[in-house]
Amino acid sequence: MAETKREIERKYEATARTKLPDLARVAGVASVADRGVTELDAVYYDTPDLRLAADSLTLRRRTGGDDEGWHLKFPVASGIRDEIRAPLSESLPKPLAGLIRSRTRAEDVVPVVRLRSSRSVRHLVDEAGALLAEVSVDTVHAERLPKGPDTSWTEIEVELADDADPEILDAVEKRLKKAGIAASTSSSKVARALAETGTPAPEVPDDSPGDGDGDDTAGGRVLAYVREQVEALVALDPAVRRDLPDSVHQMRVACRRLRSAFKSYRKVLDRTATDPLGDELKWLAGELGFARDQEVLHERLRARLDEIPRTLALGPVRARLRIWHHAHSGGARRKALAALDSARHLALLDALDALLADPPLLKAAHDAPEPVLAAAVLKDYDRLATRVDHALALHPGHDRDLAMHEARKAAKRARYAAEAARPSLGKPAKRFAKRVKAVQTLLGDHQDSVVARGALRDLGVQAHAAGESAFTWGLLHGQEEAAGAAREREFPEVWAKASAPELRAALTP
Incomplete structure (x- = not known):
């Protein structure tokens, strides 16, 4: 041991x-x-x-x-x-x-x-x-x-x-x-x-901007960002195995940032090479994600229980929550470790190294970074705006919940695109990323409330089937409904700050 x-x-x-x-x-x-x-x-x-x-x-x-x-x-x-x-x-x-x-x-x-x-x-x-x-x-x-x-x-x-x-x-x-x-x-x-003894350790690859010949180009900036995320994947692998705090979350974030970069900067990197890598990154994030998502959900439900008066916690609610959590989280860590040990994971890391060694650069990769990266960020912003408009046009309910979740994913992609472009675009990209992160955070909390409601309904059904009171689970379900509704009321104001005309104008080449 x-x-x-x-x-x-x-x-x-x-x-x-x-x-x-x-x-x-x-x-x-x-x-x-x-x-x-x-x-x-x-x-x-x-x-x-x-x-x-x-x-x-x-x-x-x-x-x-x-x-x-x-x-x-x-x-x-x-x-x-x-x-x-x-x-x-x-x-x-x-x-x-x-x-x-x-x-x-x-x-x-x-x-x-x-x-x-x-x-x-x-x-x-x-x-x-x-x-x-x-x-x-x-x-x-x-x-x-x-x-x-x-x-x-x-x-x-x-x-x-x-x-x-x-x-x-x-x-x-x-x-x-x-x-x-x-x-x-x-x-x-x-x-x-x-x-x-004449054989020093190899030097760490230079992450400075450039497309391979020392020029400060769009390709150089994107590749520097990609290299940063690949290095994070490699470094976080042993951290996940050691079960270090937040390591699974950070490794998933690196997967998402890479996928987003490949999608956002398709005019820089040839998608015929990056799309298959994006699929593999999605697989890896999914294998890692179950344990993390379950833990986040469990912590949210446990916090809800902690907030209510003891007189409203009817029946063995904490024991029921523990049983439910263990049933859903069992094997999740083994699944994540099996993914890291798999030949598929190692093949993904090799493929990412190969991409950095011989990047599939397109014509725009050799251009100045500012206009190319700004255009990509604005395209992702327009994609986000379309999804937000669709969500806001719907009445509260299942369809709006799904639309807000899709908007959240678009916000995440737009934020990552801006973060990758920040070395080139400076403060406008930083401000944009900050505003879009606020949108992403609000929509993430809304989605968490949606997922929590589904779990609380299941807990209520299980309690009822076992002859226990389902009152407390219904109470928490109502609280999550109220939390989701509150996020929906706050959403237009948060979105207005992220969609301010001056924010977009500052990014326009």
């Missing part, structure tokens, strides 16, 4: 002659405990073309020390990484293999570097005897695998103890700097080993 540890540390340059200053004089440190020397032997794995290193991920199998085993590290911020650990075994554990699959695809990981370190450890302790930080002086010998050059160096690591105040790292750094010890220029040992 893999476990996760948040690692917060700083690295410093040293030599064999470097001496640590008296760290007991660091503010907050009562004493320094010498923990002796530990011998560590770590083999780092990557694809032959170093895909993990390119994304600042490290995968190693280490023996020695009190945490020997497999370690996979994901960057969180500067000096902060999440380390996922698995027990020592001969082959890569399946949970870790899944977490790197969006990067490695069909490639196997192979040994690329071996690091043997002699680690001298000191613990910084406060007056209560609590560990504040661990300071280690590492003498490292790195060997490129399978048979390559080697290199050696000495470095200092200062790692924050669990639940300790991060300010201790600043205090230690201040003391080290006074002793002439400078911060390391390498982000990790393996990055330094690769660089010093």
Whole structure:
């Protein structure tokens, strides 16, 4: 079973002659405990073309020390990484293999570097005897695998103890700097080993605008946006597997933004190439979406129950809601993970990479970005306006609910088109996206009320069939009807702000 540890540390340059200053004089440190020397032997794995290193991920199998085993590290911020650990075994554990699959695809990981370190450890302790930080002086010998050059160096690591105040790292750094010890220029040992043995990690592709020849073009701007969303899909894959907060939602958003970009900018990218990708992105978002949609609905219904007086909660309503939620959410996460593990998902990622490597650019892609992108945004705006007019012309009821849902999807597409165009169109695109987002948000809340009413009716039917009172479910159904009606009354005013003539005029080329 893999476990996760948040690692917060700083690295410093040293030599064999470097001496640590008296760290007991660091503010907050009562004493320094010498923990002796530990011998560590770590083999780092990557694809032959170093895909993990390119994304600042490290995968190693280490023996020695009190945490020997497999370690996979994901960057969180500067000096902060999440380390996922698995027990020592001969082959890569399946949970870790899944977490790197969006990067490695069909490639196997192979040994690329071996690091043997002699680690001298000191613990910084406060007056209560609590560990504040661990300071280690590492003498490292790195060997490129399978048979390559080697290199050696000495470095200092200062790692924050669990639940300790991060300010201790600043205090230690201040003391080290006074002793002439400078911060390391390498982000990790393996990055330094690769660089010093002649095979540095590949550089991240340049996202700056351009259509491949350095020109600032419509194609360059659209491709930069597409690349950003593809990178998000790759990065969010392990986040979804780790069940990190909001990861499923963000991955679905990346799918939607890509689909919208392919549809909105059909004069830039050939739809014969992008339409099949859009279909696959729709499939992936759908596979991920069930669990997310169910969770959102459950939270909404639970909040409704929390708001009513206890005297109006007749019968085992909370137990009934839990039973209903478990029945509808069972297997949803397994379904999402199965999609991420599927050959279909990996084929989609490969196809997106292929599109970026050899983009199907049309004639307009080579033009200046402003008029091309503005025209696309305005076209999506006109599409939204048509759907809004249709919805507002209908009487309240089922048909209007469906029309407002279609308008919501059009608002989302228009908003994403404006966000993609913002680097070219500036503040007008930003204002437009903000106004359309307000429309999308209102219509989303209206749709949530529609879906909630259907669920509440089902809960009422189930309660009645079980001999329970259905009163509370009827009460909540009425509240959702009122909420939906309120959104419908607010809609014309919100739409008027998004459809202001000056907003459209500012986007007109």
